[in-house]
Amino acid sequence: MKKIALILFTLLLLPSQSWAHAWLKLRIATTEYPPFTSTEMEHNGYFNHITRQAFLEAGVVVEFTSMSWEEALEATLEGEYDAVSYGNFVRAREDEFWHSKPVTAESLVFLTRTDSGIDSWENLNELKKHKMGITEGYLYTDELSEYIKDTDATVTAKTDKDNLNALLEGDIDIFPIDELTGWYLLQRDFSQKQRNQLQHVKPFISTVTTHLLVPKDQQDSRLVLELFNRGIEQLTLEGKMQRFKRLLKEGFYQHPERPVNYDRR
Structure with a gap:
């Protein structure tokens, strides 16, 4: 497995356009924290939409499973999931998790x-x-x-x-x-x-700042972190992060029967 991880990490040096098909599937634990994460919202919410697109930049697909916050942390540390979406930057968490590059600032x-x-x-x-x-x-x-x-x-x-x-x-x-x-x-x-x-x-x-949380003790965790960080960098360079924010303000993610007017916040 370590050899496989090293090979995959080396492949990160290739441009994202070279990934014709998904070659890796990740499982991510998520919670109900709208509008960032929610099973009731388009793309599982604003943050999860960004997360999915960041991994797609490297040809990686993700599957979200929603649960309580404490369950998400525990299950991910036990190896059931590859990451948690999402968490604020908190130093006390750094013994167990890596914080990805910042995704949003709130x-x-x-x-x-x-x-x-x-x-x-x-x-x-x-x-x-x-x-x-x-x-x-x-x-x-x-x-x-x-x-x-x-x-x-x-x-x-x-x-x-x-x-x-x-x-x-x-x-x-x-x-x-x-x-x-x-x-x-x-x-x-x-x-x-x-x-x-x-x-x-x-x-x-x-x-x-908000981040994808990646457990430190899993074998391929460093690879998951680098894949995500690289994807965030690419989305930023392409101007897509601003597009996601615009979609949020326009109500793209929210439940159609319970709209929220962000302009009045």
Whole structure:
């Protein structure tokens, strides 16, 4: 197998046009995190569409299997899948996973109720008097992960939608979420009246980069990582990454019966 991996890696030096047919199929664990990843969306979501196209640049096809975030990490580390789509860059994860080249850059924000009295924040310690909702298994950022580990003022829910409901019902006071995902879920699953009850806390938490996560201990993991990185580079050179972003804003990926207006975000 090591010899095969070395041969395949050497073939990466050939231009992508030389791949007439798919020569490798990868299995990728994914989650429900619209609009980036979702079985209800075209091409399994925005991020997964990019992932599929990046591998196709090298003649590789992928198969996505959707599951919970923790199941995705565990199953991939056990060798059942070749990668996880997707994760933010978090240093604490680097012992077990390689982060691919950045695919997108997104804003992580705090959401709160408009009547909570929480309008701004300067450091995480001042938020300890407020109950924070977090989603099971998420690391968010290095700083936020440390805060969550060191404080008891957090409540864990299984999904982001559960946390949004908890926020509206007053069970939690503040909730970190990717801005685009938060907006998408609120537009898709909540009423205008409910959306008007929530607001962003300024400033945003941070800008996070998103990545394909490749386990370090599998035999051909380095090959998978290099194939993907090469594909992302090629898509960028060809101007296709901008096209994917345009498709997202135009509503290409979303469920036709539950459209989201991104221009009003």
